[in-house]
Amino acid sequence: xxxxxxxxxxxxxxxxxxxxxxxxxxxxxxxxxxxxxxxxxxxxxxxxxxxxxxxxxxxxxxxxxxxxxxxxxxxxxxxxxxxxxxxxxxxxxxxxxxxxxxxxxxxxxxxxxxxxxxxxxxxxxxxxxxxxxxxxxxxxxxxxxxxxxxxxxxxxxxxxxxxxxxxxxxxxxxxxxxxxxxxxxxxxxxxxxxxxxxxxxxxxxxxxxxxxxxxxxxxxxxxxxxxxxxxxxxxxxxxxxxxxxxxxxxxxxxxxxxxxxxxxxxxxxxxxxxxxxxxxxxxxxxxxxxxxxxxxxxxxxxxxxxxxxxxxxxxxxxxxxxxxxxxxxx
Amino acid sequence: xxxxxxxxxxxxxxxxxxxxxxxxxxxxxxxxxxxxxxxxxxxxxxxxxxxxxxxxxxxxxxxxxxxxxxxxxxxxxxxxxxxxxxxxxxxxxxxxxxxxxxxxxxxxxxxxxxxxxxxxxxxxxxxxxxxxxxxxxxxxxxxxxxxxxxxxxxxxxxxxxxxxxxxxxxxxxxxxxxxxxxxxxxxxxxxxxxxxxxxxxxxxxxxxxxxxxxxxxxxxxxxxxxxxxxxxxxxxxxxxxxxxxxxxxxxxxxxxxxxxxxxxxxxxxxxxxxxxxxxxxxxxxxxxxxxxxxxxxxxxxxxxxxx
Numbered sequence: 001x002x003x004x005x006x007x008x009x010x011x012x013x014x015x016x017x018x019x020x021x022x023x024x025x026x027x028x029x030x031x032x033x034x035x036x037x038x039x040x041x042x043x044x045x046x047x048x049x050x051x052x053x054x055x056x057x058x059x060x061x062x063x064x065x066x067x068x069x070x071x072x073x074x075x076x077x078x079x080x081x082x083x084x085x086x087x088x089x090x091x092x093x094x095x096x097x098x099x100x101x102x103x104x105x106x107x108x109x110x111x112x113x114x115x116x117x118x119x120x121x122x123x124x125x126x127x128x129x130x131x132x133x134x135x136x137x138x139x140x141x142x143x144x145x146x147x148x149x150x151x152x153x154x155x156x157x158x159x160x161x162x163x164x165x166x167x168x169x170x171x172x173x174x175x176x177x178x179x180x181x182x183x184x185x186x187x188x189x190x191x192x193x194x195x196x197x198x199x200x201x202x203x204x205x206x207x208x209x210x211x212x213x214x215x216x217x218x219x220x221x222x223x224x225x226x227x228x229x230x231x232x233x234x235x236x237x238x239x240x241x242x243x244x245x246x247x248x249x250x251x252x253x254x255x256x257x258x259x260x261x262x263x264x265x266x267x268x269x270x271x272x273x274x275x276x277x278x279x280x281x282x283x284x285x286x287x288x289x290x291x292x293x294x295x296x297x298x299x300x301x302x303x304x305x306x307x308x309x310x311x312x313x314x315x316x317x318x319x320x321x322x323x324x325x326x327x328x329x330x
Numbered sequence: 331x332x333x334x335x336x337x338x339x340x341x342x343x344x345x346x347x348x349x350x351x352x353x354x355x356x357x358x359x360x361x362x363x364x365x366x367x368x369x370x371x372x373x374x375x376x377x378x379x380x381x382x383x384x385x386x387x388x389x390x391x392x393x394x395x396x397x398x399x400x401x402x403x404x405x406x407x408x409x410x411x412x413x414x415x416x417x418x419x420x421x422x423x424x425x426x427x428x429x430x431x432x433x434x435x436x437x438x439x440x441x442x443x444x445x446x447x448x449x450x451x452x453x454x455x456x457x458x459x460x461x462x463x464x465x466x467x468x469x470x471x472x473x474x475x476x477x478x479x480x481x482x483x484x485x486x487x488x489x490x491x492x493x494x495x496x497x498x499x500x501x502x503x504x505x506x507x508x509x510x511x512x513x514x515x516x517x518x519x520x521x522x523x524x525x526x527x528x529x530x531x532x533x534x535x536x537x538x539x540x541x542x543x544x545x546x547x548x549x550x551x552x553x554x555x556x557x558x559x560x561x562x563x564x565x566x567x568x569x570x571x572x573x574x575x576x577x578x579x580x581x582x583x584x585x586x587x588x589x590x591x592x593x594x595x596x597x598x599x600x601x602x603x604x605x606x607x608x609x610x611x612x613x614x615x616x617x618x619x620x621x622x623x624x625x626x627x628x629x630x631x632x633x634x635x636x637x
Contacts, residue, residue: 044522045543046438047534056540060438067435068446074508075449079456081476082464097467097476136365144362151355159359166370172569172590173617176597176609177373177380186368203365234354263457265572270598281459285576288463297467300460311455312448319447322454322513323520 082304085297086110093293109298117287119280119299126279126303129198129268130261136203137257138250145212146238150224160213166206179270197271202261208253215249216242252321255314262307381611386604397611406587407612413499413574414588418567420503425563429511430556433518434544447519451512458509462576465505466492469577492578495585502573502586514559521555522548553634561627565620589616 050056085093087105096102113119147153148160182197183190191197219242227241243250265281272278275286280303288296311318381397383390401407436446453461468476469491478488491501529547538546571590574580580587589612597609 044437045434045525045530045548046440046540047530049534050540051440063435064439067432067439068449071432071446071449075452075512078461078464078468078508079452082460085467095474097470097474098479140361140365143358143360147355147359147362151351151358153352153355153359159362162371163362163366166366166374168621169374170565170569170617170620172593172613173377173610174370174373175593175613176606177376178369179597180376180380180385180606181368181373186372200365201369203361204370206366206370209362234351234358238358259455263459265459266575266594281457284459284463288466293467296463300463303460304456307455307457308452311452315444315448315451318455319444319451319516322451322516 079304079308082297082301085294086301087298088294090292090294093297106294109292109294110302112292112295113298113302117291117295117299119302121276122278122280122283123302125277126262126281129195129264129279130258132195132199133202133261134254134257136199137205137208138253140203141205141208141212141253142243142246142250143238144209145216146242148209149213149216150219150237150242151234163206163209166204167210175266175270182271191271193272193274193277195272195277198261198264198268201267202257208256212246212249212253215246219245251317255317255321258310259307377610377614380607381614383607385606393607397607398615400608401612401615404592406584406592409584410587410589410592413584413586414568414570414590416499417503417570417588418564420500421506421563421567422560424503425507425511425514426560428507429514430518430552432511433515433522434548436515436519437522437548447516450515453508454510454512456509458572459576461509462505462573465508466577469501493582495582498578498582498585502577505577506567506570506573514563517555517559518552521552525551557631557634561624565624568616568620 046056046060051060081097084100085097086109087107088101088109089103089106090109092099092101092103144163148156148163178201182201183192185191191200223241223245224237227237232241262279263281264279268279269282272282275283280299284296284299284303287299291299380390382392382394384393384396385391432450436443436450439446470476470478471488471490471493472478473482473488475488475491477491481487481489490497492498525548529551530543533543533547569590570588571594574586574588574591575594578586580591593609593612593616596605596612
C-alpha cells in the first residue's frame with residue numbers, strides 16, 4: 001500500500017461500493033424490484049448451517065433484539081423527545097421533561113416559532129443556501145470531471161494533481177484566508193452578506209470532482225467514440241450522452257451537497273453576519289438565550305424535519321453515499 | 331514549405347488548437363478553474379504568505395516569524411492543545427470500538443437490516459447545531475434535567491455535566507459521538523458486506539467456528555478501512571469547533587478551549603479579534619502537525635493493511 005493512497009482518494013476507503021456505470025446506485029424514489037438481488041441476501045459470516053444450530057441462533061436473536069432496542073433509543077429517542085418538547089408547555093419541559101404531556105399539549109410553540117421568531121424566513125434562507133451550494137457543486141464537479149476524464153486535454157494531468165492536492169489541506173488552513181478572499185475578491189465587490197460567499201466556495205470540493213471523474217472513467221469509451229463519429233461535439237456529448245448516464249453519481253453528489261449546506265455552521269456564520277440572510281444553523285444559537293424553552297424546542301424541531309424526511313425518502317442513496325464517502329470529513 | 335513544417339510541429343497554432351476543440355475544453359474547465367483558483371488555490375497560497383505578515387485588511391507588513399512566536403507565547407496554547415488531544419482521545423475511546431461491534435453484529439442480521447442502518451444513521455442527518463442545542467438541554471445540571479433524571483432511576487448522579495471542568499469535555503465528546511457514529515457504522519457495514527463469500531465458504535470447509543470466521547476472515551478484511559477511519563477521525567477531531575463553541579464557549583475555566591476555538595478567537599473573537607496573521611500561523615502549525623502525524627502513521631502501518 002502506498003503512502004498517498006488513503007488520502008488522495010477517500011473513495012479508496014470502500015472501493016467495492018464505488019458506484020460504476022455497470023452497477024449504478026439505487027435511484028431516488030425507485031425501489032428495486034422484488035426479483036432483483038438485495039443486499040440483505042448477501043452472504044455474511046453466519047452460514048445457514050450456523051443459523052440452524054440452536055445455540056448460535058438464540059445468541060444472535062438476542063443480540064439483534066438488544067441491538068435494535070439500543071438503536072431505537074440511540075436514533076429515535078432524542079428526536080422523539082424533541083418532537084414532544086415542541087408541543088409541550090415550557091413549564092412542563094423544564095419541570096418534568098420526561099413525563100408525557102402532564103398538562104396537555106400546546107401548538108402555540110410551533111406557531112410562535114414559525115411566525116414571531118421568523119423561523120419561516122431562516123428556513124427559506126437555508127433552502128436558498130442549499131440550492132445554490134448544490135448547483136455550484138454539481139456544475140463544477142460535472143464539468144470538471146468531464147474535462148479530466150472524457151475530454152482529457154494535455155493539461156489534464158497537472159490539473160488533476162492540483163485538484164487532488166487540495167484534499168491534503170485541512171479545512172482549518174482555508175478559514176481565515178478564504179474569509180479575506182470573500183471580503184476582498186480578486187475581481188468584483190465584497191461577497192460579505194451575499195449568498196455567493198457561501199455558494200461559490202462550496203463548489204471547490206475536490207472530493208466531488210474526484211468522485212465524478214472516477215465515475216466517468218468507468219463509462220464505456222465506445223459510446224463516446226460512436227457519438228463523435230456521428231458528429232456530436234463536446235457540448236452535445238456532455239449534455240446528451242455523459243450527463244444522462246451519470247445520474248447515479250450526480251445523485252450522490254447532490255445528497256452530500258444539500259446535507260452539507262444544511263449542516264454548515266461556521267462558514268455561513270462568518271460570511272453572513274446580517275441576521276436577515278442567515279440560515280437556521282447560524283440563527284438558532286443566537287435565538288436560544290432570549291427564547292422561551294418551548295418555542296426554542298419548536299424551532300429546533302422545525303429545523304430537523306426536512307433533513308430527516310429527505311433522509312427517510314432517499315435512504316438508499318444516503319447509505320450508499322455514506323458507505324463510499326462518509327469518511328471524508330476533515 | 332515553411333507552413334507545412336509549421337503544421338506538422340507538435341506545438342499547434344492557436345487557430346488549430348481552437349478548431350480541435352481546445353476552446354470548448356477550456357469552457358468546460360472554466361467553472362473548476364475559477365472556483366478552485368479563487369476559493370482554494372489562492373487562499374492556500376495566501377495562508378502561507380499571511381502567516382508571516384501583520385495584516386489589517388488595508389496594509390500588510392512583513393513581520394517574519396513574529397506571528398508564530400506570538401502564538402507559541404500564548405499561555406492558552408498549551409491548554410488548547412491538551413484539550414484538543416483529550417477530545418480526540420475520548421472520541422476514539424467512545425467512538426471507535428462501539429460502531430465496530432455494532433456494525434459486525436448488524437452484518438449478521440438477516441431480516442430488516444435496512445431498518446438497523448436507518449436507525450444508526452438518523453442522528454447523522456440531524457443538523458449539528460440542533461443536536462448541540464438539544465443536548466445542551468439534556469445536560470441540564472438540575473436533578474430534573476433529562477440525563478440526570480434518567481440516571482436518577484438507577485440511583486446515580488445528579489451530575490453537573492457542562493458546568494464542571496472535569497465533566498465538560500466528556501459531555502462534549504458524548505454528543506459528538508452520537509452525531510457521528512452512524513456514519514462510521516455505515517462505512518464499516520459497506521466494507522463488511524464486501525467480504526467475498528468464498529472466503530467464508532472456504533473457512534467453513536476448514537471447520538472454522540462462527541467466532542473463528544469473524545476473527546480470521548471478517549476482521550482482517552476490515553483492517554484497511556479501520557486503519558483509514560482511525561487517522562481520518564484524528565484529523566477530524568483535531569479540528570473540533572462546533573461543540574466547544576456552542577456548548578461551553580471554551581469554559582468552564584478554559585476546560586474546553588480547543589485549537590480551532592483559539593484560531594477563531596484570534597481572527598474573529600470579540601475582544602481579541604482581527605489578528606489574521608496569528609490565526610493563520612496557528613492554522614498552519616496545526617496542518618503541518620497533522621500532515622507529519624499522518625505520514626508517520628502511514629509509514630508505521632504500511633505493512634498492516636491486507637488490501
